Amino acid sequence: MADSARQVMDTRFFTLRPGHTLGQAARAFVEAGEATGRRVFGMMVVDHQGKLVGMLSLYDILLAIRPKHIHLWGEMQDLDLEGLLDRTCRQAAALRVGDVMTTDLITVEPDTHLLRVIDLMLKKHVRRLPVVEQGRILGIVYLSRVFEYLLDRLTVSLPECDWECVDPA
């Protein structure tokens, strides 16, 4: 089907296992970014059979980093908090991916229409959607890729514009 998830999905993707630590996941984000040339802020989590079991996003990691008592030390401004961030990150890095991953999965099929994909991303506030067919992961759709695809359509047969480019340098 034209204009479906298949047209915009990345078929080269990286996955995590539930037993990986968040530190290992962060390393995987960096390495996947280097390999693909685009920043990676979330990944699919699969079990030993390659079945999708969760998603790990930057929000899951930020929640794991946020200190439990932040509302208290916000009140205690006379406390010296130097070094707190490093320590908090070390603690979060030891957690397992499976401990904090999101398991309420939203997926699409390769033939899901792109407008339906956009609707899901807006309604569910997600930036990436796994593309699954009969239980098998075929790819992943990134919001940025969808938008790139739309940019081409939006600019088709557009007359010349006289927009300005501001460059203080």
Next chain:
Amino acid sequence: MLLRVDQKGVLTGVTVREAMRRQVVHLLQTATVAQAIRSTVKFKVNALLVEAPDRRALGVVSKTDLMGAYYAGLPLDTPLEAVMVGPPLFCRPEDSLDAALEVMRSLRVHRLYVEEEPPGVAVGVLAYPDIVGVLYRFCHRCRRTLLKKGERGLDLANQVRVREVMTPGVAAFPESASLYEVMEGLAAQRLAAVLIRTSQGRPVGVVSKTDLILAYLHEMPPDTPVREIMQQPVVAVEQEEALEAALRQMIFADIHRLFVYKERPEVVVGVLSLSDAARFRSGTCRACLASRIKVGGP
């Protein structure tokens, strides 16, 4: 269940609205025990609200309930409606804080949910740590507080020693004890964590309810020796240490309690909780003394 809270007290004017947390961590009644464990760990909360699809609050699932499900051998895909405790207790945003505290104290509950219209839908939650924060802020604003009196107040806070605020005595288990035994101990004594000792009695680790529910999520058999899941090292403080330093240590370690030792780390003599410490700091004048919170359990 709605509890009308309208008594007057020393915190007159401070309402539930000023202390409540607006982010209520909730799951559907059909969500599983595994999802509840992930949510408590990720959001670092002690309990979750269980809701119907129309957002009506049906019950509460605490770490204690999740630990109970582990102990009972329930599968991880058990729906929350099978393990929740309900109905949740509610107060309203305009209720006075001291009266809400009194309700929590008398009913020995650690949190009240907050409802507006329509009733039965949670718009916030009020738990002890939230109240501690407000009391601290209230104290800073209060003209009578010692902390407000510049250097003198701060010096006084620094002079307070851990032993003056700690809860004496400590619950401990040998490192060979099973997770079953530790769960029984935590439940019977209404504790959040216990000390783990070697066979020679040396403190080597700490096990909290969070560690136990993570063991559940990792599908560890409950007869596993506790040494396999304990957190090391024991975060501890000497009893003559300044309360200020102990507070900083707890915040740094992102923990709720410190074990307190006397002279040598092997001699653990008590426990200092963040609630104890912050409560102490929340004022030393007569008005605040009367309003100090008594947290349920020993």
